[in-house]
Amino acid sequence: MIALLVRDIRLAMRAGGGFGLGLAFFLIAVVLVPFGVGPEGGLLGTIAPGILWIAALLACLLSLDRIFTLDYEDGSLDLLATSPLPMEGVVAMKALAHWLTTGLPLTIAAPVLGLLLNLPESAYYWLVVTFLLGTPALSFIGTFGAALTVGVKRGGLLLSLLVLPLYIPSLTFGAEALRRGAEGMANTVPLLMLAGITLGTIALLPFVAAQAIRINLR
Amino acid sequence: MSIWEYANPKKFMETTARLMPWLVALTAVTLIPGLVWGYFFSPEAENFGTSVKIIYLHVPSAFIAINAWIMMLVASLIWLVRRHHVSVLAAKAAAPIGLTMTLIALITGAIWGQPMWGTWWAWDPRLTSFLVLFIFYLGYMALWEAIENPDTAADLTSILCIVGSVFALLSRYATLFWPQGLHQDASLSLDKAEHVADVYHRPLVLSIIGFVLLFITLVLYRTRTEVRARRLKALQARERMA
Numbered sequence: 001m002i003a004l005l006v007r008d009i010r011l012a013m014r015a016g017g018g019f020g021l022g023l024a025f026f027l028i029a030v031v032l033v034p035f036g037v038g039p040e041g042g043l044l045g046t047i048a049p050g051i052l053w054i055a056a057l058l059a060c061l062l063s064l065d066r067i068f069t070l071d072y073e074d075g076s077l078d079l080l081a082t083s084p085l086p087m088e089g090v091v092a093m094k095a096l097a098h099w100l101t102t103g104l105p106l107t108i109a110a111p112v113l114g115l116l117l118n119l120p121e122s123a124y125y126w127l128v129v130t131f132l133l134g135t136p137a138l139s140f141i142g143t144f145g146a147a148l149t150v151g152v153k154r155g156g157l158l159l160s161l162l163v164l165p166l167y168i169p170s171l172t173f174g175a176e177a178l179r180r181g182a183e184g185m186a187n188t189v190p191l192l193m194l195a196g197i198t199l200g201t202i203a204l205l206p207f208v209a210a211q212a213i214r215i216n217l218r
Numbered sequence: 219m220s221i222w223e224y225a226n227p228k229k230f231m232e233t234t235a236r237l238m239p240w241l242v243a244l245t246a247v248t249l250i251p252g253l254v255w256g257y258f259f260s261p262e263a264e265n266f267g268t269s270v271k272i273i274y275l276h277v278p279s280a281f282i283a284i285n286a287w288i289m290m291l292v293a294s295l296i297w298l299v300r301r302h303h304v305s306v307l308a309a310k311a312a313a314p315i316g317l318t319m320t321l322i323a324l325i326t327g328a329i330w331g332q333p334m335w336g337t338w339w340a341w342d343p344r345l346t347s348f349l350v351l352f353i354f355y356l357g358y359m360a361l362w363e364a365i366e367n368p369d370t371a372a373d374l375t376s377i378l379c380i381v382g383s384v385f386a387l388l389s390r391y392a393t394l395f396w397p398q399g400l401h402q403d404a405s406l407s408l409d410k411a412e413h414v415a416d417v418y419h420r421p422l423v424l425s426i427i428g429f430v431l432l433f434i435t436l437v438l439y440r441t442r443t444e445v446r447a448r449r450l451k452a453l454q455a456r457e458r459m460a
Binding site: 079168169 | 350354361369377391392
């Protein structure tokens with residue numbers, strides 16, 4: 001399992017793996033916002049929590065179709081399916097590798113971009129906390145979507161249609177917890193819900209996704 | 219008589235062929251009087267004027283929009299557990315109907331909201347969850363279209379339907395975090411005192427019964443079409459082999 005994890009991280013880091021691409025997309029998506037809504041600091045500071053979360057969702061989406069498609073095309077997925085490692089484990093490792101190469105870098109980069117959006121000072125702590133609690137769910141839900149569409153040629157658009165609605169709860173609770181935290185209000189409930197969704201997806205979705213992979217390899 | 223007998227498409231087609239005329243007739247005698255009663259013979263409400271009459275379309279379509287998804291969920295589960303072919307075709311057949319009902323509920327709501335609330339749309343929890351439901355129907359149908367092998371498509375869409383149900387519920391509760399919106403509380407409920415007066419209540423219940431029958435009729439029609447399309451495909455495949 002560890003070997004698979006290391007392999008996937010290496011593949012993602014190398015050229016063409018899309019490691020830098022997600023981060024660069026996150027940067028450009030956030031930088032575009034002031035051009036669209038104007039550079040007033042007050043307005044930017046108000047909408048910054050939502051913008052950062054939406055940009056993170058889209059950046060995550062970008063690299064999802066790489067999770068299984070390449071392995072499916074060159075046959076490594078068939079090898080993994082026949083290996084002693086259960087498919088659930090393979091899927092969980094794939095999702096973990098995806099989080100380590102997109103969710104974690106996004107979390108580290110987010111405060112810098114928050115600076116650009118004039119995010120209030122009290123929000124930085126909550127920005128990192130909500131991203132750490134929320135982004136794993138994005139990777140695990142995305143892996144499930146990727147598993148559903150692995151057999152579809154050029155399934156990228158379909159993948160986003162399927163996955164984005166599933167991101168709505170995480171987005172709502174994540175942005176809400178961040179917004180309340182920034183305004184100094186109590187945000188324990190949305191924070192707990194966000195963490196609950198993440199833990200639920202980590203616990204359950206690998207099983208569903210593995211089933212979807214088996215159906216696709218039939 | 220059990221639903222497992224109807225996993226045999228021949229049996230299903232025979233039974234529904236006999237059932238269809240009755241269902242169509244029943245739909246007509248409940249839906250048409252229900253709507254006519256509601257639109258022409260029920261009083262106008264004090265504060266709302268004529269616009270209250272849109273309730274006879276809005277509430278039944280919203281009712282079907284949600285229950286169509288629940289029916290798809292049950293049908294998908296039956297398929298996954300027992301490989302009941304007709305069941306999954308019924309789920310496939312129900313999706314476009316559910317989508318249309320969601321759209322009717324959204325549009326009639328907007329038409330009602332414009333004069334009453336002064337806006338076509340508000341990010342109210344109820345309105346938002348219907349929009350999310352609309353997107354879920356779209357995704358479900360898109361996945362059916364995208365996959366060629368019918369059994370693979372059936373399996374994957376069933377899985378999506380189950381996972382989607384969980385997330386649709388989660389979104390519903392997530393939006394409850396927003397400040398309470400403009401939409402009034404439920405018009406009908408089983409355990410509370412009715413929210414609407416009897417004069418509106420009776421034609422409304424008749425319209426809902428009409429819509430339920432309409433839904434059943436349309437689902438059976440579309441399922442029959444799917445079965446025929448499946449047979450046609452099999453015949454064509456056989457011809458190519460010969």
